[in-house]
Amino acid sequence: MGRTRENKAEVIAEIKDLLEGSQLAFVIDYQGLSVAEITDLRRRLRPTGSYCKIAKNTFFRLAIEGDKNWQPVEEFLKGTSAVLVVKEDIGGAIKAYKSFQKDSKKTELRGGVMEGRSLNKDQIEAIANLPSKEQLIAQIAGAINAVTAKIAIGINQVPSSIARGINAYVEKENQPPEEDAAA
Secondary structure, eight states: OOOOHHHHHHHHHHHHHHHTTOSEEEEEEOTTOOHHHHHHHHHHHGGGTEEEEEOOHHHHHHHHTTOTTTGGGGGGOOSSEEEEEESSOHHHHHHHHHHHHHHHOOOEEEEEEETTEEEEHHHHHHHHTSOOHHHHHHHHHHHHHHHHHHHHHHHHHHHHHHHHHHHHHHHHHHSOOOOOTTO
């Protein structure tokens, strides 16, 4: 039983909606996965704000037609393709997929697209090793706190340094003049 024209349009619209506002889309070969395994993959991706969409490659091509941002994904659409669309936690989504891949041993990461750029498998896996947004914010906050603490310590030491300098000057001025020992 074939899909009606309305169903095809719905699938294409759904793909466009998924890609809208997404940061990354990567393509995997899902051949050999059972429905339960696909459900497991989707469950693992959900907490990262990511989705796994399975549709005919033709539907993906029609959905990205004319969209320069997602057009490069077309080179990875061959055979049995599932597109993993990441809206929030890029590193978390890739790690969730890699964990699933390690457990199932059935899928293959082909490549993806981020900000209109085509990424190969190695580049996508390298992104997973980058610190998350929250980790970066924590690192920046820690660096700012360290600099602030050093400035505060330096500022606190300025008055005491001035006081020591003034005290040394006063003590020097209050000392009786030394008498000539040769007299």
